[in-house]
Amino acid sequence: SQTIHQWPATLVQPVGSPLSLECTVEGTSNPNLYWYRQAAGRGLQLLFYSVGIGQISSEVPQNLSASRPQDRQFILSSKKLLLSDSGFYLCAGGAQETQYFGPGTRLLVL
């Protein structure tokens, strides 16, 4: 099965600063990759997904963007963070129907 790595585990950033969260996948080639956000006490919201290098689909309009520079690398970015960007960000990946999740990054924007 696949292993999903995410870093950093925790991040505290000031409003207006840039963001870069990284996700890498082991154990499979050409996976579908996903970024989710989980607000405190809530379920998961799909932000972006990618079916291949350079192919990004956005699910919700927002202050964030995603990129996939390599087959098993998925990056979540922002040029200027907002307070509302705080949350728990989860990367997921899978070769076919099953998604495996990384450990998550907790982002606090102050």
Next chain:
Amino acid sequence: AQSVTQPDIHITVSEGASLELRCNYSYGATPYLFWYVQSPGQGLQLLLKYFSGDTLVQGIKGFEAEFKRSQSSFNLRKPSVHWSDAAEYFCAVEVMDSSYKLIFGSGTRLLVRP
């Protein structure tokens, strides 16, 4: 539109008691269904999945789930809960358009009494 409902926000059971977490879905086609578990501050771990075939599926950690098409349900069960099962549980249905996408329920938080 596709959706997943987990009607119980919190459930408390005593250690050693049986457990059933409810999940109802809305999806026009044959669903792919999943249960994930999340410990505090952690990512999601796949417990089990249903694609087709036997409607009773076995998962990790002693969990099982039963798909009932007539009730649009996929309830998660465990015969004897352990304190380490305290966590949040998410049911999801998978849809396919340009990619596989999971639609999650809002989760059920399980508390285990000693």
